[in-house]
Amino acid sequence: MNKKQDFKIETAGSLMKDEYVSVTKDVTIEEAVVILRENVKDKHNIYYMYIVDDFKELVGVLTIRELLAADGEAKIADVMVENIVTIPVDEDQEEVASVFRDTDLVSMPVTNEDKQILGVIHVEDILDVMQLEATEDFHKMASMGTTPADFSEMGLMNASIGLLYRKRIVWLVVLVFMNIFSGAGIAYFEDIIASNVALVFFLPLLIDSGGNAGSQSATLVIRAMTIGDVKIKDWFKMFTKEISVSALMGFTMAAAVSVMGIIRGGLDIAVVVALTMTIIVIIGSLIGMSLPFVFDKLKLDPATASGPLITSIADIVGVLIYFSIASWYLSL
C-alpha cells in the first residue's frame, strides 16, 4: 500500500496510485490504443482508460476490453461510458471497500471537488484494507484498543510487551471499575446469600449465560451493520424478533439448568434459578442487541459493544434479577 503524506490516512487519498492512463475525448479508438500501448509499460495494473475534457474533468471511461473490441475509426466520445463511479479523495477507506464490494469493479478513479481525476484505487489494495478493518473490529470486540499506526504493521509476533500491555489494559481496568456495581449489588443482598449459600453455586452460570446470549446478539448486529445489512432504523424490527429468539433460548436454558438446580439446591432453588435464567437470557440478549445501535446513534463505533463490556453489564443486571427473585420467592 502506498501512502501519500499529503492525504489523510485511511482515506481514498492515501490508497490511490497514479497508475492510470487518460486521453481527451476527441481522439479516436485507434489513437487511444496507441496512447495506451505507449503508457502501459511503466504501470503495474491498467484496466480502464479514462477520458477527460479540456479542463481535465473526468467525463467517461472504457475498459481495456471495450477499447480493444471497439471499431478503431470511432471517436472515443461516441463509445465511452459516461456513467462513472468515482470516489471522493477524502472518503474513508472502509467506505471505499464497501463501494468496491457493491460494484464488482477492479479499479476506481479518485476525484477532487472539481471532478478532476487524481489517481486510481485498485481492488488488490482493498483486500488489505478489508483485512485491516476486520482485524480492528475483532480487537475492538474483545475490548482492545486499535492502534493501527504501530500494531497492524508489525503484527502480533513482533509487537512489544509494552505495546500489547497498552493495547489491552485500558478496557480491562475500566471493566474492573464497572464491576464495582455488581459487587455492590451482591453486598445489598448479603443476608439472603448468607442464609442460602447454595444460591452462590449458580451465580457464575446465570450471569455468564446473560453475557453469552448478549455477546451473540451484539456480534450479529455489529457485523450486520458493518456489512450494511442492518441500519439504525431497523432497531425496532430487530428488537421484536430478538424478544422471540431470546425467549426460546431462555426457556431451553432454563430447562437445562433446572435439572442441576434440583440436584444441587432442591426444588425451591431450582424454580428461582430457572426463572432467573429465562429473564437474564432475554434481558441480556436485548441489551446486547440494542447497545450497538446506541453506540451508533452516539456516533461511536458499534463494535465498542464488546463481549466483555456486555458481560459486565449482564453481570450487574443479572445479580439484581437473581437475588431479587430469590428474595421474593424464598420468602413466600
Next chain:
Amino acid sequence: MNKKQDFKIETAGSLMKDEYVSVTKDVTIEEAVVILRENVKDKHNIYYMYIVDDFKELVGVLTIRELLAADGEAKIADVMVENIVTIPVDEDQEEVASVFRDTDLVSMPVTNEDKQILGVIHVEDILDVMQLEATEDFHKMASMGTTPADFSEMGLMNASIGLLYRKRIVWLVVLVFMNIFSGAGIAYFEDIIASNVALVFFLPLLIDSGGNAGSQSATLVIRAMTIGDVKIKDWFKMFTKEISVSALMGFTMAAAVSVMGIIRGGLDIAVVVALTMTIIVIIGSLIGMSLPFVFDKLKLDPATASGPLITSIADIVGVLIYFSIASWYLSL
C-alpha cells in the same frame, strides 16, 4: 458469485468462471492480440492471456498490458512469463483469498491435476469470500454456529426466528453444562463462603477479569493465525511473551481492585482479592492464548476458542484459585 454444482462449495472450483482467453504458445504477439480482440467481447473481465501447450497444459501467462506493449512480430513463447501462480481446483476458498492477498494479482487460473486450465478466479469475488469468512469467524468467536448455506445469504434482517435460535442455542446449552464445574467448585468451598460472605462480592469481578484477559489473548492469536502472522510453531515464543504482558496487566488490575477490597471487605479480603486477581489474569491470558493453538493442533478451527468458552473455563479456574487462596490466607 457463480456456483457450479459439480464442484464442492467453498472451494476454488465453486468460485471460478470461464471468463479467460488462452492461445497456444506458437502464435505471435500480433496473432494473440487478434484472438484477444475477437474473444473479449463476451467476457466480463479479462486481465491476462493464458498460454497453453498442445495438451492444454498451462505453460505461460502475459498480462494484457505486457501483450499490448510487446513487439508484434515476437513469438508468444519467447515473451511469456513461465512462472505462474495457479490454484488447485479443490483448494479451500479461505486459502484462495489468502493467496490473492499475498500476490496482489487480480485474476488467477484454476488448474486440475494435469495442470490444465479449468477457469479463472477474479479478485472481485474474493472480496465477497473475505467478507463471508470474516463474518463466519465473528460468529464463531461469539459461540455461534456457522450456517453459511442459509444465514449468510439471507442476512440478519431476513433470518427467521427458528434459524437464529438454532444458530445460537447449541453453544449456549453446552456452556450451561460446562458451568456445572464452576458451580461444583463453589459448592466445595461452601464453608469458607458461608463464614466470609464478603468474598462473594468480588466473585463476578475476579472471574470476569480472567475471562476478559483470556478473550483478548485468544482474539489476538486467532486473528493473527487467520492472517498468517502466527503459526503453530510460534506457540512457545507467544507463551513467554504472554507471561510478561499478563503479569503487567495482573499487577495493574490487582492495584485497582485492592482499593475496592479494603473499602468493601477489609485488609485481609483486599490481600486475597489482589493476589487472586494477579494469578487469574495471568492464567486466563495463558489459557486464552494457548487454546487456539490446541484447537488448531486438533484440526479444529482456532476461532472455536470463543470469548464465551474462555469465560467459562476462566470461571472454573478462577473459582478454584480464588477460594483456595481465601481458604489458605484467611486460616493463617
